[in-house]
Structure formats: structure tokens, C-alpha cells
Amino acid sequence: MGAVQHLSLQASSARRSRWETVFLFLVGSLASTILLKIASIQYLELLYVVQLIVLAFAFYQARLRVYVYRRLLLLGIGYVVVAVFALLLAVTALRFTFYKPAEVTLLQEPVLITFSRVFELLIDAGMMLYLANFFRTRPDTARFTMRVYYWVGVASAAYSLVSYPLDRAHIVSLGAYGDLHRFRGFYNEGGPYGLYVITLVFVGWSLMRIGWESKRRIQVSLLLLVTTLVMSQSKAAFVALLTLLVLRSVFSRSLRQRAATISIALFLLLLLLQTFDLGSKIRLYKQAGEEYETASHLHAGDPNVVQGRIAGLFLVPRMIAAHPFTGVGWGNYGIVRNDPQYRGAAAWGEPDEPGLGVLGLAAEIGLPLLGVLFVYLVLPYFWLHRLHVPEHIANLALLQPVVHLFGAQLNLTYPWIVTAFALGLGFAAKYKSRVSEVTTEAVVA
DSSP: OHHHHHHHHHHTTSOOOHHHHHHHHHHHHHTTOSOSEETTEEHHHHHHHHHHHHHHHHHHHTTTOOOOOHHHHHHHHHHHHHHHHHHHHHHHGGGSOOOOOSSOOGGGSTTHHHHHHHHHHHHHHHHHHHHHHHHHHOHHHHHHHHHHHHHHHHHHHHHHHHHHHHHHTTSOOSSEETTTTEEOTTSSSHHHHHHHHHHHHHHHHHHHHHTSSOHHHHHHHHHHHHHHHHHHTOHHHHHHHHHHHHHHHHHOSOHHHHHHHHHHHHHHHHHHHHHTOHHHHHHHHHHHHHTHHHHHHHTTTOHHHHSHHHHHHHHHHHHHHHOTTTOSOTTOHHHHTTSHHHHTTSOOOOSOOOOOTHHHHHHHHOHHHHHHHHHHHHHHHHHHHHTTOOHHHHHHHHHHHHHHHTTOOTTOSHHHHHHHHHHHHHHHHHSTTOGGGOOOTTOOO
């Protein structure tokens, strides 16, 4: 804690340019929603493209020279390898029969859709590495961005809370969702929002432990976030939180903390099972997947049955069984899902996404490449854990693989940002004296 705080005070004398301040503010605030987008491209990803152009210009001014921190370079190379193999697999997937909609866009065409997914992956991973290095060399920027990320997220929780009575009274639906009145903040539904709220809880806890926010303010806001998490009624978020607590207990260095974390996890599990009947809801999903063929005909007009997660639970295992090593091509799920070998006797469905996070990717990029991708997602946590970085910082790196595992799509930007916080602060605390390894040439004002 002291090392990071000390670095923050040291770096605070370096003034941020206006562009840096605007860029970091937008990074922290736009992560709170996926509603602001053009087609499937989020505003934050467009901002990343602009920043990459700025960095490319700076790279040119530096005479095509840049120093990259070794561990971050290794991560970057790993994601490039994943991208290249994903494109190669997409080319081999041209042998399949595609069931495209009548009005197909250019980016829905085979290979091109994979190229768009690969581009998003490289944009998100590239900006994560850039931000991590920026936060490492300038911890004051990490403090600023983390505070923006956290307090905009708290504002989204307050938005749900304030609008809840209006939704219950059927006056207007703002921050609550549908007939179940689920909190959704600035998101479009409660499930993905719940996963995002978990990252807010961890970031807020880290801000308090470092000393970058007052204990009283964080405690009050965490109470609001926990209420919001419960009211999101997100099954994926509840299971993800339990998984995080179990993993934290497994990797904890303190026996006392390990016992306390296991006790909290068990209490939370019993509370969820009793209050929300979580077990029956999970079994309901499993049963719906098994009975999908019949249900798709009985509820052919209901997209919640014919498309989305329930359809994915039926179709994805069949795709994996048919092509376990190569997949059907990244992004091709929607245009091959109506193939009789996967659909069986189920009703015809519109092109969609499986909604299963990285597990759904197993059907598209194959099990071996998914395994490689997941290794690079978890690698930051094991690096920080082995370096004995404070747990409240290292645990931030554990969030990304877990939220992706339980449903958050890979192109969502907020998990990448949280990993950047972890890497930047973790390496800043551990290597504060190694000035020679600092990247400065590619950072622009």
C-alpha cells in the first residue's frame, strides 16, 4: 500500500495534458455502459482507435523507437498469436454451409466477421497494455482513472435506486428492467450489469486500501453497490462472486484471511440459495437447454427461448462435439446455428450470440485456441501473485477471467481496464526503483 501511495505523491508533480485528462476520464466513464455504441462498436472502442492514431504519430516522431516493458510485451505477443490463429481458423471454416439472414451486412460475412472480432480483441488488449504501462510509470493517472471508473459506476447504481419506485409504479422504466424490476444501471439488462458491479466493488475496496479514497465514503458507496448487485438478480454475477471468493481463499497467503473468505463464501451461498432459490434457477437453465428442441416450437415467437443463452446451451455443445479443435470460425455462430447437424429438430432461429462468455467461444475458435486465450487472461494475476503484490491489487487481475467465464463477452471494455489497473499498480509497487525499464518514448502529451 505504502509503495503505491508514495509513487502517487512522487508523480503528482507531473502535470497531465488536457488530452490525457480527457482521454482517461472517458476511459473510466464510458466503461459504465455498453448502450453508447454505433452498430456493435462501443464509443470507448472508437476512442481507442483515436488514441492509437495519436500513439502512432508519437511513435513516428520518436524515430520508430519505443521501449516496452518485457512482461507487457509478452502479453501483447500472446494476443497477436491468438488473433493470427483465429483468422487462419476462420479461413478453414469457409468449408461450412452458412445460413445467413436475407439482409446480411458486410461485417456478417465469413472471415470478415472474424476480422472484426480480432480487431476488437487487439484494440482492447493493446489499450489495456498501454494503460497498464501508463499507470505503472504515472500512478497519479491510475488514481484519477480508478476514481472516475468507480464513482461513475456508483452513479449508475444510484440511478437504479432512484428510478426503482418509478418503475414499480409503472410511471417510467429507467434504471430497472422489465417485469422483474431488476436494477440495470446504465446497461440494457440486469445480468451483464451485475458482473460489472462486482468489478466496482473490488476497485472501490482497492481505492480504500491504497488510501486514495476515504474509508467512510467507500463504505457507504459499497453498501449501495451491494444492494444494487442483489437487485440486479444476476445469477451469473452471484456465481462469479462465489468463484472469486473461493479463488481468493485458495491463493490467500494468510490462513486467517483464507478461513474468513471461505466463511463469507459459504454464508453468501446459503443466503442466495434461500433468498433467490439460485439452485432451482440454474437447474431451470439446464433443463431448458435439454428441452430446447420442443420448447423452440412451443415458443417460436419468444426470442428468450429460441435465441440467446438457452439456445446456446443446446447448440454450443453440439458445435464443440462436431469441431472440437477448429471450431466453426470466430463470429460464425449466428450464421451456422441453423445447420441441421446443430439445430436438430429445433425451430429456425435468427442469427444471434450464444451469450455464454468465453465458453461460447469454444464453439467458434476451438478448445486448443480457447485454452491459449484463457492462459493469457489469467497470466496477469499469477504474475502479480508471485511478485507478492498486495492482494487488493492482485485480485483486480482475477476479475477479468472470471467475469468472461460467467458470461461477459470478450469485447466488453471494462474487464480490460480493470486488468490495466492491476498491472499498472502492481508493477509500479514492485519495480518503483527500476527507472531504466520505464517506457516513456511512446507516451504522448
